[in-house]
Amino acid sequence: xxxxxxxxQPATPPVALHDRALNDLRFIRETMERAGAFTAVPGWxxxxxxxxxxxxAVLAGQQTTAEQWLFVWIATAVLAVVVGAVAIVRKAYHAGxxxxxxxxxxxxxxxxxxxxxxxLLTPALVSLDAHARLPGVWxxxxxxxxxxxxxxxxxxxxxxxxxxxxxxxxxLFSPAGWGNAFMxxxxxxxxxxxxxxxxxxxxx
Amino acid sequence: MTDETLAxxxxxxxxxxxAIGPRxxxxxxxxIHERVRLGIVSALAVHPSLSFNExxxxxALSDGNLSVHARRLEAAEYxxxxxxxxxxxxxxxxxxxxxxxxxxxxxxxxMEALIQAVRQE
Numbered sequence: 001x002x003x004x005x006x007x008x009q010p011a012t013p014p015v016a017l018h019d020r021a022l023n024d025l026r027f028i029r030e031t032m033e034r035a036g037a038f039t040a041v042p043g044w045x046x047x048x049x050x051x052x053x054x055x056x057a058v059l060a061g062q063q064t065t066a067e068q069w070l071f072v073w074i075a076t077a078v079l080a081v082v083v084g085a086v087a088i089v090r091k092a093y094h095a096g097x098x099x100x101x102x103x104x105x106x107x108x109x110x111x112x113x114x115x116x117x118x119x120l121l122t123p124a125l126v127s128l129d130a131h132a133r134l135p136g137v138w139x140x141x142x143x144x145x146x147x148x149x150x151x152x153x154x155x156x157x158x159x160x161x162x163x164x165x166x167x168x169x170x171x172l173f174s175p176a177g178w179g180n181a182f183m184x185x186x187x188x189x190x191x192x193x194x195x196x197x198x199x200x201x202x203x204x
Numbered sequence: 205m206t207d208e209t210l211a212x213x214x215x216x217x218x219x220x221x222x223a224i225g226p227r228x229x230x231x232x233x234x235x236i237h238e239r240v241r242l243g244i245v246s247a248l249a250v251h252p253s254l255s256f257n258e259x260x261x262x263x264a265l266s267d268g269n270l271s272v273h274a275r276r277l278e279a280a281e282y283x284x285x286x287x288x289x290x291x292x293x294x295x296x297x298x299x300x301x302x303x304x305x306x307x308x309x310x311x312x313x314x315m316e317a318l319i320q321a322v323r324q325e
Contacts, residue, residue: 021314025312027242027246032246
């Protein structure tokens, strides 16, 4: 009578090599996407947007009517959106990231609703002749968007958002004449300072 | 079984990297085949530099674990380590060196070739 001795079974099933290869590629892509959160916000773009805002604050202070004042800030906002968009695309391109990566989607989903709310509140407040409250509303909602959109980014980004919100809250309850100063401090100063930090530490 | 022991035990066959035959074993880069080191190199590939704390939080590692793996990559000249002071706080920055970037590209090519080879079978 022959005795069949069975081979010892491995404790864990072997990992198929192609599965391991797929896992590795997925891991590399996800790690790069998470690391990309550090780079998605463009530092130099922020500095340029800040410089535009400082110029706009000076220009807006020289206007004699509320309509002209509003035109200066809206034109600057449009210009800043273009600068920001170009800077984001350039930075993503240089980092080898796509604009549809997980960090970029997270930022957009957090950032855009608050900015959209600000865009809708602007004509509503203008129709009530409440121009004086616009700087507070813009700063507060832009800050809310940056804080939530940048929640997964480097700490400087959500901190900048909170500073915007603080300035917005102060502006809402300050004299109307201080509006340009708050706008210069927020959209100018904060963008330049935080943009320079991001540019220096997080790849441009 | 840890990733490292898995990497050391698995005979890698069927990956044609650089004109290697379909059943020729390839010399897979064991240094970055290990998950933590692969993560460090991947993160640094999309960043000019990352601090010790950023890498630690990004990859959810302990101080000791990151130090050990980073030292191995440094020894192979895959990454560079720069130590400085931010005021009175010591700051350690890592960046990817050309050898490390080449190694990552080669590794990705090997993995893609392996998947391709399996799909063709």
